[in-house]
Amino acid sequence: MKDDPDRKPSLAEATLAGDRRALARVLTHIENDTDLGRRALDTLFPHTGNAHIIGITGPPGGGKSTLVNEFIRTWRKQGRQVAVIAVDPSSPLTGGATLGDRIRMQEWFADDGVFVRSMASRRFGGGLAQNTLAVAHAFDAAGFDPIVIETVGTGQDEVSIAALAMTTLLIQVPGTGDGVQSLKAGSLEIGDVLVVTKGDRPEAAELARDLRNIRMIGLAAGSEVGGWEVPVVRTSAITGDGIDNLTTAIASHRQWLQTSGDGAQRVRAMIAAEISVRVQQGLLGRLSEQNHDHLEALIDRVVSRNLTAARAADELLSGM
Ligand SMILES: Nc1nc2c(ncn2[C@@H]2O[C@H](COP(=O)(O)OP(=O)(O)O)[C@@H](O)[C@H]2O)c(=O)[nH]1
Ligand SMILES: [Mg+2]
Known part of the structure; x- marks a missing residue:
């Protein structure tokens, strides 16, 4: 059977062989978590683990997609195949792509x-689209490297993107109010590289300087024991300034991950996060399949104060 010359290759096999239309179909199956998608992943997964997965997060309109477009230009010159996963929680209709994105990507x-693949994130426990990493695996197996995951940062998501990527770029935008004063404590810590976009704006230099100062304070407080000095890079898509510095910083971080051993730890953390999301997803699925009367009876007992919600949850879990 295996050597039958007339056998049609599976979607996954065609994907591995470089067939882009097969890849597109596999991505849809993976995104929808179909049986075929799961089987395709079984085949693809042993071929993954090579790509540099880069997260880029920041406010809407912050210049993320513009920057990604510049990255593509640089990496294509280096002969690399580039995949972009744009995740947008706010626009289920467009699946994350704005009109500007569409025009840019025509290039x-x-x-x-x-x-470039857009995904609307189905909200799941505050996390990213649940199958984002699985989509990244398919790109990885198909030979794409790097793979960029673009997400809108809303506190929660910023943390979860850090669990999905090996290198996280945190975008800060000048001229959007009170500068570094508005930063939430700890929100900078997820960035391996801090990027001040729209560097052509008058407030950009000051923001970059403030961020460098904050980073120094962090260094003094010993928050970067691992030995990676988080760079602050100012970029402008209009003048082109800083783009080369940024792609160099990304490459340096990848190198550092390899030499420091931190990369192996991150891969473990990413896989742990991926399994955990799958477990939550599975449990929620089973919860909705539970006997409706049983669930209602438990709710009644909690309403009448005869049972705590914690005990009700234990009882449901024990029956799964
Ligand atoms: N002045 C200036 N505007 C920029 C720069 N980069 C992006 N923009 C503009 O900012 C807006 C939002 O950009 P976009 O990349 O779509 O932001 P995203 O929502 O973070 O992906 C667009 O109108 C861009 O033209 C920049 O370097 N300088
Ligand atoms: Mg965008």
């Missing part, structure tokens, strides 16, 4: 070495 329409 790569005829280029087989660039693949």
